Amino acid sequence: MRTSRKAATLITVAALGIGIAVSGCSGSGGRSAEEKPAGTSGGAAADTPRMKIAMVTHSGEGDTFWDIVQSGAKQAAAKDNVEFLYSAHKEGKEQAQLVQAAIDQKVDGLIVTLAKPEAVEDVVAKAVKAGIPVVTINSGAQFSKRLGALGHIGQDEKVAGEAVGEELGARGRKKAVCIIHEQGNVSLEERCAGVRKTFGGRVENLNVDGTNMPASTSSIEAKLQADKDIDAIVTLGAPFAAASVKAKEGSGSEAEVDTFDLNAEVVKRLKAHEVGFAVDQQPYLQGYLAVDELWLNRTNGNVIGGGKPVLTGPAIVTATDVPQLEKYTARGTR
Numbered sequence: 001m002r003t004s005r006k007a008a009t010l011i012t013v014a015a016l017g018i019g020i021a022v023s024g025c026s027g028s029g030g031r032s033a034e035e036k037p038a039g040t041s042g043g044a045a046a047d048t049p050r051m052k053i054a055m056v057t058h059s060g061e062g063d064t065f066w067d068i069v070q071s072g073a074k075q076a077a078a079k080d081n082v083e084f085l086y087s088a089h090k091e092g093k094e095q096a097q098l099v100q101a102a103i104d105q106k107v108d109g110l111i112v113t114l115a116k117p118e119a120v121e122d123v124v125a126k127a128v129k130a131g132i133p134v135v136t137i138n139s140g141a142q143f144s145k146r147l148g149a150l151g152h153i154g155q156d157e158k159v160a161g162e163a164v165g166e167e168l169g170a171r172g173r174k175k176a177v178c179i180i181h182e183q184g185n186v187s188l189e190e191r192c193a194g195v196r197k198t199f200g201g202r203v204e205n206l207n208v209d210g211t212n213m214p215a216s217t218s219s220i221e222a223k224l225q226a227d228k229d230i231d232a233i234v235t236l237g238a239p240f241a242a243a244s245v246k247a248k249e250g251s252g253s254e255a256e257v258d259t260f261d262l263n264a265e266v267v268k269r270l271k272a273h274e275v276g277f278a279v280d281q282q283p284y285l286q287g288y289l290a291v292d293e294l295w296l297n298r299t300n301g302n303v304i305g306g307g308k309p310v311l312t313g314p315a316i317v318t319a320t321d322v323p324q325l326e327k328y329t330a331r332g333t334r
Helices: 005-022 064-080 092-104 117-129 157-170 186-198 213-226 239-251 264-271 283-300 319-330
Strands: 051-057 082-088 109-112 134-137 151-154 175-180 202-207 232-235 256-260 278-280 315-317
Touching: 051 064, 051 092, 051 283, 064 082, 064 283, 082 092, 082 283, 092 109, 092 117, 109 117, 109 283, 117 134, 134 283, 151 283, 157 186, 157 232, 157 256, 157 278, 175 186, 175 213, 186 202, 202 213, 213 239, 232 239, 239 256, 239 264, 264 319
Parallel strands: 051 082, 051 109, 109 134, 134 151, 175 202, 175 232, 232 256, 256 278
Antiparallel strands: 278 315
């Protein structure tokens, strides 16, 4: 696993954040530490006042990435004596309404994604004005501070894209198609822009309907049939790697499939050499650290990363990393 040098320092900070939080736990539980997800103590929750924390994301239906984010958040919530509430909508207007609903519930902390910042910025600022601490995760890091958030937890999307462009070049690729599965998502656009910046070959974007996997597969297949020069397919989410493998087979293309994000299916396809490499941004950390930051801020006045973005990636993962990752992806924490 190769980690971007720009990300390495702040990943260390993130790891320290977990260490600080876990140190307050007691008990060892029924399973060995090796078998348990990070942050699981098996003992009583923290002896601190009960908190209610809401997470509102831009996830579409069926996106396994957000299952992993929630897994991390729930582990931290169990440890920190937190009631965790989750809601999501892929459309910005509806996401903003969900943030307002969290404000109306008088939550003690809010975690929000800024994939479509113009749609949610007013209501996030409203939460801050109401005295609700906010942590942003995953997308829109450049907007986080302006909106008054404590900080942002995720990967630098442009740096991640640049890492992919460099990796494609090292693999001798000449033309890539970058699959955008949610139009208007600033993070996805940044990823493709990063690829284009460092890749010596050509890059074309292809917009697909990420909520309709059969239609997405057909769109990718049609693109591959129409352009035989494409020798790399870059998907921006783990579920679309499998769709691209299927599209590649249907079109007779020889293009390599590479992807952002991990799940058990991607690791399986890395092992089978159906996917060349994946970019791991450690979504479990994003959920875990966001809950932990809000808890630490309330109980100890801490701000992880000193208010600057805390990077959880990117790291380039290949087939050689599969033995290390399989047990973690199987339990839904990587």
